[in-house]
Every structure is written in structure tokens, then in C-alpha cells.
Amino acid sequence: MKAAAFDYVKPKALSDALSLLKQGGDDARLIAGGQTLLATLNMRLSEPSVLIDITDVQELKGISVIGDQLRIGALVTHTEIEDSELVAKHAPLLRAAAPHIAHRAIRNLGTWGGSLAYGDPAAEWPACSLALRATMVIHGPAGERKVTANDFFVDLYTTALEPDEILVATEIPLAPSNQVFYFHELARRHGDYAVAGLAAVAQKDGTTLSHCAFTFFSVSSTPVMATAAQNLVNGKPLNSELIAEAVDVARDEIDAIADITNSAEAKKHLIGVLLERGLKHLLA
Amino acid sequence: MSLKKKISMTVNGTLVNAEVEPRRHLVDFLREDLHLKGPHLGCEQGACGACTVKVDGQIIRGCLYLAVQADGCVVETVEGLTKSGVLADLQESFMRHNAMQCGFCSSGMLLAAAELVEKQPKASREEVREWISGNYCRCTGYHSIVDAIVDVLNARAKGQKIKPVTAHA
Ligand SMILES: Cc1cc2nc3c(=O)[nH]c(=O)nc-3n(C[C@H](O)[C@H](O)[C@H](O)COP(=O)(O)OP(=O)(O)OC[C@H]3O[C@@H](n4cnc5c(N)ncnc54)[C@H](O)[C@@H]3O)c2cc1C
Ligand code: FES
Ligand code: FES
Numbered sequence: 001m002k003a004a005a006f007d008y009v010k011p012k013a014l015s016d017a018l019s020l021l022k023q024g025g026d027d028a029r030l031i032a033g034g035q036t037l038l039a040t041l042n043m044r045l046s047e048p049s050v051l052i053d054i055t056d057v058q059e060l061k062g063i064s065v066i067g068d069q070l071r072i073g074a075l076v077t078h079t080e081i082e083d084s085e086l087v088a089k090h091a092p093l094l095r096a097a098a099p100h101i102a103h104r105a106i107r108n109l110g111t112w113g114g115s116l117a118y119g120d121p122a123a124e125w126p127a128c129s130l131a132l133r134a135t136m137v138i139h140g141p142a143g144e145r146k147v148t149a150n151d152f153f154v155d156l157y158t159t160a161l162e163p164d165e166i167l168v169a170t171e172i173p174l175a176p177s178n179q180v181f182y183f184h185e186l187a188r189r190h191g192d193y194a195v196a197g198l199a200a201v202a203q204k205d206g207t208t209l210s211h212c213a214f215t216f217f218s219v220s221s222t223p224v225m226a227t228a229a230q231n232l233v234n235g236k237p238l239n240s241e242l243i244a245e246a247v248d249v250a251r252d253e254i255d256a257i258a259d260i261t262n263s264a265e266a267k268k269h270l271i272g273v274l275l276e277r278g279l280k281h282l283l284a
Numbered sequence: 285m286s287l288k289k290k291i292s293m294t295v296n297g298t299l300v301n302a303e304v305e306p307r308r309h310l311v312d313f314l315r316e317d318l319h320l321k322g323p324h325l326g327c328e329q330g331a332c333g334a335c336t337v338k339v340d341g342q343i344i345r346g347c348l349y350l351a352v353q354a355d356g357c358v359v360e361t362v363e364g365l366t367k368s369g370v371l372a373d374l375q376e377s378f379m380r381h382n383a384m385q386c387g388f389c390s391s392g393m394l395l396a397a398a399e400l401v402e403k404q405p406k407a408s409r410e411e412v413r414e415w416i417s418g419n420y421c422r423c424t425g426y427h428s429i430v431d432a433i434v435d436v437l438n439a440r441a442k443g444q445k446i447k448p449v450t451a452h453a
Binding site for chain 2: 001007034035039041053079103106108109190
């Protein structure tokens with residue numbers, strides 16, 4: 001199908017993008033990679049009157065290390081993350097997750113910020129940003145504010161972003177040298193959205209894990225952390241009994257919801273399967 | 285609102301100036317305005333890959349990219365890449381393996397395969413399958429398509445070239 005007619009503007013500065021967004025109100029839409037937005041326009045699920053293309057805005061670009069944080073600009077593409085040495089070194093979880101996002105032609109355009117702002121509970125980046133305890137840097141009419149990933153994902157496709165705000169970048173604490181991670185998703189076909197997935201990081205000392213973050217995606221209305229399971233595992237030598245206990249606790253604490261093809265019970269089952277595999281992998 | 289925008293881009297080596305409606309996606313522009321029928325349209329939702337073209341050296345979904353976004357860019361389609369010879373060994377390998385039936389998916393498959401061969405010269409058969417799974421072949425010719433790509437990877441790894449076809453009298 002073809003999109004309904006709209007106007008198109010391409011500001012060069014963040015301040016211009018912000019004022020265009022305010023001016024456009026409900027009828028204006030930001031476009032970054034367009035890999036979600038243009039599909040919805042082609043299907044006529046949405047009919048904005050103007051697209052504000054932010055891809056020329058320099059402030060939103062680039063991956064860098066600033067102090068003890070890895071800064072990923074909102075416009076950084078999935079491919080740039082996949083290919084980045086800085087990411088591989090300082091946030092290896094993201095490097096492992098990237099190839100699971102759609103296919104290369106889509107990863108070449110789709111952006112980190114677009115994925116976070118869209119807030120799809122089945123998407124990889126929201127879950128990873130939660131596991132890595134990322135902070136979102138947001139600009140709006142009142143200037144800059146920062147929101148933790150924990151407070152950013154509010155509900156299904158709903159984030160803490162206000163309609164007149166732009167996600168500028170994300171700051172991620174650099175991975176400590178004893179960080180271990182696990183990323184896995186159960187999907188019908190490579191590149192499809194997961195039926196259930198796990199993005200996990202921890203710090204490892206012998207067989208003991210600490211600072212555990214087990215984040216599940218595609219099982220609930222937002223990515224979710226298994227906090228009770230994390231607390232259970234933190235600081236104790238990991239063995240098969242502890243793994244079995246953690247699996248039960250995680251299944252219990254997460255409020256899984258069904259999708260079109262999979263029941264909530266099936267999702268709960270998969271949460272346990274993923275955590276068991278993940279913990280065994282981290283122990284190995 | 286049907287206000288047209290002036291754009292200019294290099295398509296297959298030629299500078300093109302045009303006026304387009306912002307809603308016109310790149311493949312409609314290439315097919316309808318420039319009469320380049322190589323890139324095909326299947327789903328227009330990003331799912332099938334028939335519309336794959338290159339913009340500034342990377343493959344993209346031509347149905348999820350607007351012609352206005354390509355203003356100032358370098359666009360390449362299967363037509364241009366065939367002329368320049370970039371796809372020659374893949375095309376030869378596709379022919380040898382009969383890796384096409386109706387050919388609807390072939391231009392997208394070739395462009396996706398070319399980026400794989402360039403970016404992941406050591407890809408395993410499994411990785412080739414994963415990579416190419418983003419391009420639908422409705423004639424289900426995947427097996428021979430994967431064979432054809434793996435042959436090119438092997439030939440290149442040995443420094444050999446699969447020679448382009450020459451017409452026999
Ligand atoms: C066939 C197909 C398969 C896919 N599979 C997956 C998958 O497996 N996993 C996955 O995670 N994704 C998948 N995607 C989605 C893809 O990753 C998108 O690129 C991504 O979700 C959105 O990023 P974008 O840059 O393309 O955003 P756009 O489409 O440009 O924008 C998406 C939304 O975010 C808003 N927005 C964008 N940038 C900002 C910003 N900086 N600040 C505030 N708001 C902003 C836009 O206004 C819009 O509402 C798939 C897409 C397709 C077409
Ligand atoms: S037509 Fe673009 S992906 Fe199907
Ligand atoms: S050869 Fe017919 S769609 Fe692939």
C-alpha cells in the first residue's frame with residue numbers, strides 16, 4: 001500500500017528539530033531510520049502531516065567513551081553497533097544482540113534511539129538497555145533531563161518520552177573486566193521478533209555471580225527484570241540447585257502475557273528455559 | 285500538501301535531478317520515474333527484500349526509504365551493479381546453480397549476497413542461510429541460492445574468480 005501524503009523537513013540542529021516538533025504538535029512525527037515508521041505509513045496505520053527527518057542532527061550521532069560511560073547517540077544504527085570495536089569492548093552484550101535484529105538491510109538504517117523510543121517489548125535494545133542499567137539523555141523545550149532505563153519503559157509501546165521531546169543519547173556504564181553476559185532469543189526464524197528472549201549480565205568471581213541483571217523481553221508489556229531471581233543468585237556460589245531455584249523464582253515473579261500465538265503459560269515456561277540455559281552458560 | 289520537493293542524487297553513476305512528493309518511496313521513484321525495473325516491490329512492509337537497493341554503499345529496503353531521504357546520496361541498483369561487474373561472479377554462480385526460477389527475488393538476493401560476500405568473507409553456510417533469510421523467494425529456491433553464494437565465498441577465499449558467462453556462438 002502507499003502512504004498518505006505528508007510534508008517533509010530536515011533540520012540540521014537539535015534546537016530546530018525541537019521547535020519543529022513543538023510547532024507540529026500531534027501531526028508531526030520524527031523519523032530516524034524509518035524502519036518502523038515507514039512500514040506503518042505504508043500500511044496507513046498512521047497518517048502524520050509532516051515528517052521531521054533528524055538524520056542530519058550531529059548531536060545525535062556517534063559512539064564514544066566519556067569518563068566511565070559508553071555514550072551511544074540516538075542515531076547510531078544497529079549495524080554501527082554490530083560493527084563497533086568500542087561496543088564490543090565496553091558493552092559486549094550489545095554486540096551479541098545486534099545480529100538478532102531483523103536483517104542487515106534493516107539494521108543498516110534502523111537506529112538505537114528509534115528502537116528505544118518506540119519501546120517495543122519484543123525488541124532487543126530496550127531489554128539490553130535495562131540489563132546494562134543505561135541512562136537515557138532526553139532533550140525537550142525545558143532543556144535536558146535524564147531517565148534511567150528502569151523508569152523509561154512505562155508500558156506497551158509507551159516510554160517516558162513526552163511528545164515534544166527527543167532522545168539524544170544513552171549512557172551505559174563501561175563493562176567491568178569480570179563482566180559475563182548471555183544473550184539468547186527463541187524465535188521462529190532468524191531475524192524475526194523473539195517469542196521470548198533473555199539479555200543477562202553479571203560480574204563473576206569463581207563460580208559466584210554478583211550485580212546480576214536478568215532482563216526478559218517479548219514476555220510482558222515492557223522488558224522486565226527478574227529482580228527476585230537476581231537477588232537470590234547474587235553473591236552465592238552458583239550450582240545446579242541454585243539454578244533450579246532461580247528458575248522457579250523467575251517464573252513466579254514475572255507477569256507473563258500471551259501474544260497471538262503463545263499463551264502466558266508457554267511464555268512462563270520459556271522464561272525458565274532461557275534462565276536455566278543462561279545461568280549454565282555463565283557458569284561454564 | 286502534495287507540495288513536491290526538489291531532489292538530486294547519483295543513480296548508477298548518473299546525476300539525477302527530480303521533483304517528488306515526500307511520500308514517494310525510493311523504489312517507486314526508481315521504477316516509475318527513472319524506469320529502472322530491477323528493484324521489485326513485494327510487501328512494502330520491509331519483510332520480503334525484493335526492493336533491496338544500495339544507498340551510499342549499503343543495502344537498504346527501498347520500500348522503507350523515501351526518495352526525498354536519498355537527496356544527495358549515491359544510489360545503486362542491480363542495473364548499475366551489473367554494468368560495473370561487481371555482481372559478475374555471483375550472477376555467474378546463480379546461473380550455474382540454477383538459483384532462480386521466476387527471478388522476482390533475484391535482484392534483491394544478489395544485492396544482499398554481495399554485501400555478505402564483502403562484509404563477511406568467512407561466513408559459514410549457516411551464516412549465509414541466516415543472512416539470506418531476510419529475502420523471500422516465493423519459488424523456494426533457497427537451497428540453490430545458498431549453494432551459489434557459498435561457491436563464491438569459497439572461490440574468493442582461494443583467490444579464484446568465477447568468470448562471468450560468455451555467450452557461445
Ligand atoms: C521487517 C522488519 C523486521 C524487524 N525486526 C526487528 C527485530 O527483530 N527487533 C527489533 O528490535 N526491531 C526490529 N525491527 C524494527 C527496527 O529495528 C527499527 O529500526 C526500530 O525499531 C526503529 O528504529 P528506527 O530508527 O527505524 O525508527 P523510526 O521508524 O524512524 O521511528 C520509530 C518511532 O520512534 C520515534 N523516534 C525515532 N527516533 C527518535 C528519537 N531520537 N527521539 C524520540 N523519538 C524518536 C519516531 O517518531 C517513531 O515514532 C524490524 C523492522 C522491520 C521492517
Ligand atoms: S517490498 Fe520492500 S521488503 Fe518487501
Ligand atoms: S525465484 Fe521466484 S521468487 Fe525467488
